[in-house]
Amino acid sequence: MKYNNAETLQSLLIKVSGALQKYIVNSQDGQGKVLDQMPASQLSRELNIDDLVKHGGIHKEPHTLKFLHAYLAHSQHMHHPQYIGHQVAVPHIGSGVSDLIHGIINNPMAIYEMGPSAAVIEKSMIHWLLKQVGWYHLDDIADMGFYPQHGAGVFTHGGSMANLTALLAARAAIAPESWTVGSPDDLVIIGSSVWHYSISRAMSIMGMPQDTFYRADVDENDVLTLKGIERAIARAHKDGKRIMAVIVNACTTSTGLYDPIQEIATICQREQLWLHIDGAHGAAALLSETDQHLMSGVEMADSIIWDMHKMLRTSTLCAAVLYKNPEHMAATFQQKGSYIFHEKEAVGFDVIPYTLECTKAALATKLFWVLAIEGEQGLADYVSHQYAITKKFYELIIAAEDFDCPYVPESNILCFTYSKIPLGLDAGIYHLQLRNELVSEGYYYITSCDFRGTTHLRITVMNDLTTEQHMTGLLDAIRITASRLISTTTEL
Numbered sequence: 199m200k201y202n203n204a205e206t207l208q209s210l211l212i213k214v215s216g217a218l219q220k221y222i223v224n225s226q227d228g229q230g231k232v233l234d235q236m237p238a239s240q241l242s243r244e245l246n247i248d249d250l251v252k253h254g255g256i257h258k259e260p261h262t263l264k265f266l267h268a269y270l271a272h273s274q275h276m277h278h279p280q281y282i283g284h285q286v287a288v289p290h291i292g293s294g295v296s297d298l299i300h301g302i303i304n305n306p307m308a309i310y311e312m313g314p315s316a317a318v319i320e321k322s323m324i325h326w327l328l329k330q331v332g333w334y335h336l337d338d339i340a341d342m343g344f345y346p347q348h349g350a351g352v353f354t355h356g357g358s359m360a361n362l363t364a365l366l367a368a369r370a371a372i373a374p375e376s377w378t379v380g381s382p383d384d385l386v387i388i389g390s391s392v393w394h395y396s397i398s399r400a401m402s403i404m405g406m407p408q409d410t411f412y413r414a415d416v417d418e419n420d421v422l423t424l425k426g427i428e429r430a431i432a433r434a435h436k437d438g439k440r441i442m443a444v445i446v447n448a449c450t451t452s453t454g455l456y457d458p459i460q461e462i463a464t465i466c467q468r469e470q471l472w473l474h475i476d477g478a479h480g481a482a483a484l485l486s487e488t489d490q491h492l493m494s495g496v497e498m499a500d501s502i503i504w505d506m507h508k509m510l511r512t513s514t515l516c517a518a519v520l521y522k523n524p525e526h527m528a529a530t531f532q533q534k535g536s537y538i539f540h541e542k543e544a545v546g547f548d549v550i551p552y553t554l555e556c557t558k559a560a561l562a563t564k565l566f567w568v569l570a571i572e573g574e575q576g577l578a579d580y581v582s583h584q585y586a587i588t589k590k591f592y593e594l595i596i597a598a599e600d601f602d603c604p605y606v607p608e609s610n611i612l613c614f615t616y617s618k619i620p621l622g623l624d625a626g627i628y629h630l631q632l633r634n635e636l637v638s639e640g641y642y643y644i645t646s647c648d649f650r651g652t653t654h655l656r657i658t659v660m661n662d663l664t665t666e667q668h669m670t671g672l673l674d675a676i677r678i679t680a681s682r683l684i685s686t687t688t689e690l
């Protein structure tokens with residue numbers, strides 16, 4: 199109680215905002231390191247964790263500034279233009295402000311009474327997302343009515359949770375008895391053989407053995423083939439199985455390429471199968487006039503997930519699961535909890551019947567703040583720009599004689615290889631070494647991925663400050679790292 203007051207908050211906010219301001223300016227100018235790693239035990243001492251926890255006082259000097267300095271210095275610098283690593287948003291400051299407000303007022307809004315403002319914003323943001331998919335037809339996204347002719351959805355703490363929620367809805371639709379007797383053993387799921395691992399986990403949680411995931415073949419770029427889908431369906435029929443859902447990637451995590459949604463949706467319609475789109479990363483293409491063709495056919499699906507904390511510029515976590523048919527969402531969980539689901543004479547609506555989460559953060563306010571600063575067009579321009587500049591990076595890479603890209607990128611994810619690999623060394627292991635070496639130097643942050651049976655270098659262009667100059671710099675940095683790697687290898 200002693201320090202939990204407005205005065206302490208205000209003095210802290212002034213210091214924190216000063217430190218963050220410096221952090222953003224220094225990150226964005228791109229001069230320092232993206233990532234300054236040190237051994238964990240050294241870092242924990244630098245942060246003075248043990249002492250602060252035992253005695254408190256972080257809100258007083260010299261502790262506040264000392265801690266902030268160390269904490270920020272050894273964090274991943276997402277705002278740095280040479281952050282080209284994982285599919286995590288370089289957070290928009292609007293999202294940060296909404297995090298701050300939520301952190302101070304803490305309104306777990308799954309029950310309307312526990313956060314009416316946040317609940318109304320969530321419903322509006324769901325309408326906005328549904329509108330992009332083609333499942334909401336009113337002009338006003340802030341209309342609070344219930345209409346069975348529009349879709350429905352809910353925000354979740356991450357895409358993995360969203361996938362699980364969608365699959366639970368799909369199971370409730372085909373086998374409602376699962377709620378009382380568990381998953382029937384004749385249910386299978388069909389999906390790409392490069393499915394996201396959150397699907398495997400969801401199946402495990404649902405009590406579905408991993409061999410009830412029928413892998414459909416992909417082409418050499420990890421894109422689902424129609425033949426693969428048809429074959430998997432035929433196999434399910436032959437095995438006497440019921441197909442609970444067909445899952446497509448939009449886009450795949452590794453290569454950033456899109457499965458052919460329209461064609462697969464047509465097959466699913468013919469067979470009357472639940473089509474689920476894993477749009478965690480790539481559903482954002484819906485916003486971009488130049489790229490929305492990649493999502494053609496999306497409105498024919500039954501459910502889709504979408505991570506705002508990937509391409510819609512929010513901090514973690516912020517995701518949503520959307521359904522074409524609101525009855526599917528309503529049927530996901532058949533449970534009634536008397537303390538929350540009581541018939542009441544009350545204003546507003548509760549989203550708690552439709553979520554796995556019981557206590558839930560005001561997630562949609564993050565997206566709202568981004569939109570309310572940038573406007574729809576601003577966010578759309580961001581997506582278009584990231585996708586377009588990645589194509590430029592592709593051209594730059596293939597123009598270099600010592601680098602190669604195995605495919606033309608469709609999104610802002612790109613895999614590539616370095617071709618001057620010393621004779622006798624395994625390309626995959628060498629790429630991994632290159633990547634690790636580069637990251638430990640700290641000036642560029644990139645990732646790697648398994649593709650075509652070997653490890654590739656991989657970038658995800660999340661930062662709108664990353665330019666062709668940074669990309670040229672990256673290729674040079676890789677060359678220098680490679681030559682150093684070679685000299686150390688020959689010394690050994």
Ligand SMILES: *Cc1c(COP(=O)(O)O)cnc(C)c1O
Nearest residue numbers: 356357358394396451476478479
């Ligand atoms: C990131 C991702 C997920 C998982 O989302 P989280 O928010 O990380 O839980 C699921 N599917 C695909 C295709 C993804 O790229």
